[in-house]
Amino acid sequence: MSATKNILDTHKDFPTLKRMINGKPLVYFDNGATAQKPQLVIDRINDYYQNENANIHRGVHTLSQDATSAYEEARRKIQVLINAPLEEEVIFTKGTTDGINLIANGFSRGFLNSGDEVIISEMEHHSNIVPWQMACEYTGATLKVAPMNDEGELIFEAFEALLSAKTKLVAITHVSNTLGTINPAKDIVRVAHAKGIPVLFDGAQSVQHMAIDVQDLDCEFYVFGGHKMFGPTGIGVLYGKKEWLDKLPPYQGGGDMIKTVSFEKTTYNDLPYKFEAGTPNIAGGIGLGAAVDYLNTIDWNEVHTHEQGLLKYATEQILQIEGIKIIGTAKNKAGVLSFVHDKAHHYDIGTILDQLGIAIRTGHHCTEPLMHRCKITGTARASFAFYNTKEEIDVFIAALKRALKMLL
Amino acid sequence: MSIQEVSGELIEDFELFEDWADKYEYIISLGKDLQSMNASDKTDENIVKGCQSQVWLTARNEDGIVFFDADSDAIITKGIIALLVKVFNGQSAKDILNNDLTFIDQIGLKEHLSPNRSNGLVAMVQKMKIYALAFSK
Structure with missing residues (x-):
């Protein structure tokens, strides 16, 4: 298996990622639900x-x-x-x-x-x-x-x-x-x-x-x-x-x-x-x-480094927002950021983010027993894939701040 | 005012909004202004379960005129509930049954009433109509 592709060049291989949603460039952070398809597959x-x-x-x-x-x-x-x-x-x-x-x-x-x-x-x-x-x-x-x-x-x-x-x-x-x-x-x-x-x-x-x-x-x-x-x-x-x-x-x-x-x-x-x-x-x-x-054209070590970088950056950024709590803080963690806010409902957060072109998932994620264990009804979840970028996290964090300002 | 008149006014109000943010800010403010239900009314019997947000609904019949009380744990859902309550409260059971809710579409909130949204609103509208049906007999 020879690695040929720079991970930062992968975004352009996925046509759906080029879409505009509600007039804004799509930021797709719902990879845990399904991942986008490269042109090659289509x-x-x-x-x-x-x-x-x-x-x-x-x-x-x-x-x-x-x-x-x-x-x-x-x-x-x-x-x-x-x-x-x-x-x-x-x-x-x-x-x-x-x-x-x-x-x-x-x-x-x-x-x-x-x-x-x-x-x-x-x-x-x-x-x-x-x-x-x-x-x-x-x-x-x-x-x-x-x-x-x-x-x-x-x-x-x-x-x-x-x-x-x-x-x-x-x-x-x-x-x-x-x-x-x-x-x-x-x-x-x-x-x-x-x-x-x-x-x-x-x-x-x-x-x-x-x-x-x-x-x-x-x-x-x-x-x-x-x-x-x-x-x-x-x-x-x-x-x-x-x-x-x-x-x-x-x-x-x-x-x-x-x-x-x-x-x-x-x-x-x-x-x-x-x-x-x-x-x-x-x-x-x-x-x-x-x-x-x-x-087979990407290097899994690069994927790991890149996704861990995204997760670390997103975690640091989101924790600066008052009222946010991350659900799932395991030491060994994949690129999934589930969070709740002490005053804003995850459904409301997801709805406003969608208006801003950002796709995240909200709800119980088909893990109701886990929700009961955490004593919550759901979370907002951003999940990353290798084609996501640090710039998209910046857009997401800014949008989340705007959503909370509207909702609170 | 008839259902037609109230929803007509709402459609006019919504036409004034220049962008989505104004529209949502208005819905959020409606949600905040809608009186919360008493905790004692938020029973399992009155809950309309959606997997995203939960809705509670009660109704009473005063000589064929229907009054609803509703609440939600999500503020946007609650704002849309406030719109529905505004339109349907004080109307006859028969008029409620006959209304097809096209005003929701006309004010650009149709997606919130789509079944895959799982916010409890679709089930709430069904429950409102079931109440109206029961009261019309």
Whole structure:
């Protein structure tokens, strides 16, 4: 992987970032919800529909074979990106939520029983809570929640203390969408593996900020979506260790996931197709491959330095404003700045900022239990990507001051 | 004054604003001026949940004329509530039911009544109409 692109030159590669919103240049700080797409990705999807559209797998004609090659090439690109040992360990899904549901569904059919436990943390997104609640409800297993401290960091000793012979899986977020906290993934795997417990990471919020190496992490499952890593919506990835994916039952039945079908007995296809029933999101997969091509032109160390610089600067600036409190002050934090004001409501702040061309997210960020833990109803959240700039933070801070002046 | 007349006046007021900031400052001031509901009325029964801001609403019927009391934890939401209350208070249940709220569109606040805004306003308008429906029977 050769780094060719200066991180400060990336902004121009994303056409949406050139838009004017309410007469002002867009400042896009809602990357935690979805990231913008580089021209390269948009062109690739366009080109697929213009020139290559065909259904993949088993087609004998040229178009189908071209589309199949492009789709399977995308799988290999993902494999290399996350350093998965085997191509068939990369399963295409609809997104992070779909990937978690696939595993939760599989576990609830033979891998979870009454008395068993699944461990999540207090900072999970609803997507990594509800599928496990459903699996527990179905199987009689119990959901255990590892607590966090007031800074928004996992209390590691308390987490470790929850691990027992009853624990069948640890499912935990790698990076918190609301707080920005980066969880100690390798330590989590180390203590879980010491007790023979498999680990799933919700990587929805990590893939846009850092290089992911699933062999280095040694987790059993890693799930993420394409749209938060500068690819299209409706496509995501489940990485799973082959031994586990072989064991788990298929999630959905249909075309492509079978080897042979008769009314008496159906045999299932090999990995990865066993988990990919029906015509997949072909354009999405190919577009995601293009997003990986784009990511291969940037240096993750530079991304890290740049985003940490943005976070530090934004944190310093925002704390100079009276009444602001940052929610999530973990030592190890990705480019996410969640905040509340003691008098102004987050909805009002977001509304005025929108009038000034600034896109942030407000609300509970699909982490209601975390909001209860922090005794708040929501936050305003600015989340950064590598294409954001220090100048945009200046615009944001000035706009926030103006909003507060109007609101108070 | 009829609903038509009150909303007509509001549309005229809003036409005077030169930019968005004037408009929002006015809405914010309406929100600040709207009397807050008693804490005892801010019950689970009266809450209209939006995931962004919360709204509370009560209504009473005086001989077919409807009066609303409403509040919100967000000031812009509360300002828009004040507009709705201004238009609907003291009107007949039937007139409230028949109003299609196009004045909100005409004063350029349509986006706040879009369902994806999750500010509780859409649900509040529905609840206002449900009250009016109940009172009209």
